[in-house]
Amino acid sequence: MDKFYNMQVFAKVVEMGSFTAVANHLDTTIGNVSRAVSILEDALNARLLHRSTRRLLVTDAGRRFYDRSISILADIERAEAEARDALLEPRGKLRVHAVPGVGRSLVTRAILAYRDAYPDVSVELMLSQRMPNLLEEQLDIAVVIARTLPDSAYVSQMIGASHCVLVASPAYLAQHPAPERPEDLASHTCVLLSTVDYAPDEWHLVCSSGSVEYQHAGAHFIVNDMDAMAVALRDGAGIGLLAAFSAIDDLRKGTLVRVLPQYHTHQRNVYAVYSSRLFVDAKIKCFVDALKMHVGCQLDSYARELCIDMAAVR
Known part of the structure; x- marks a missing residue:
């Protein structure tokens, strides 16, 4: 050797x-x-x-x-x-990991657009809530959502910002008058999300006039997947926080409606994370650009559509 x-x-x-x-x-x-x-x-x-x-x-x-x-x-x-022009022309296999919520929708669409632009790259997408070990699992890039990233040897680029809004079904609100203040949530059934980045027992809400932390005394339903949570909310399970990318279609169709619409959560950043090197393959560089265009820009569009106060969320 x-x-x-x-x-x-x-x-x-x-x-x-x-x-x-x-x-x-x-x-x-x-x-x-x-x-x-x-x-x-x-x-x-x-x-x-x-x-x-x-x-x-x-x-x-x-x-x-x-x-x-x-x-x-x-x-x-x-x-x-x-x-071999690896730095100049994307080619080969790109192995991508993403958290499910943003992965199922926005990252998948970004991959399809990327493949149209670079047909010599095949893409393998894996979805899970955890932060993977890129080296051990031989992954090229991970898309994660977090307030901040822990210190590591990885390189990261912020590609956009995600925000959550309070929503419920019209059927639920027909039987339970909509809350007018955050403290009114105490009289409602709340569906809670529990993941690595979301603590189920408290909601940190912000609006143009300030912020409030609502502590839950208990919940009838806690789930670790935002899509499953959306199903429960559409079926009238209660009030819950959904990321804009998960809620937007239902809000447009009216199958979910905003609750306390002046409030939303603090910003959570969407990052592209890849192994630390002195240089990056073209397939990774171009994919990060695709994520910024097709994920980051779409997240910004959702924030504008939902009238999220960008000055209040940071």
Whole structure:
């Protein structure tokens, strides 16, 4: 095995923290991964990793070697990519992860437009609520919604902003007078969303005159999927917070109506997240541009249509 390959293997071990994960990622054996690191250590006459049955720890020498290695490997990768035009022309497979709500609608439409523009790229879309490990799962990009992103080695670009509004069905409101103030929600049945980014027991609402935090004493229905929540609300289950991208069609058709229409939630940002590198493949760069055009612009359009006060949501 050559030195550059051994450096690549060692860099992956540092990033993934496991010989097994690297072996699966590179489609090789654990023995080959361990051997590559050992060869480097012998050549350098330095211990790069402390190994135990439970975990791997990077030594000081290993951390310095890793920092230098990824810079060298990135330069090599850039030279190879330029030779095959990967930085210039999108091609190959693009593996995308997205949270379900925005993924089922807006991201899917963005992918279709992207494929029309770049037919040499095939796209695989995976939907789930969690934030994936891009390296271990061999994903190119993830679309996530969050107030802020945790510190990580990933690169992120904000592609738009999402807002939630209070809605209920006409049938529910026909039997339960619409609340006039947030505190009136206490006399209503509330359907609550519970995900990584949404705490089910409280609603943070804002309007042009200020903000209010409504605490729920209890709920008859809590769900972790916004589309399922929309079904329950259309069927008269109560009042709930829906993201504009989930509520907009029902609001246009009248199957849902706004409740306390002057209120909405704080802004949650929609991010495109991808692995940290010194350069980015054209297929990823162009897809981020497609997300900004087809997701970000659409989210802005929804906010204008729903008269969301952009000055109040940040």
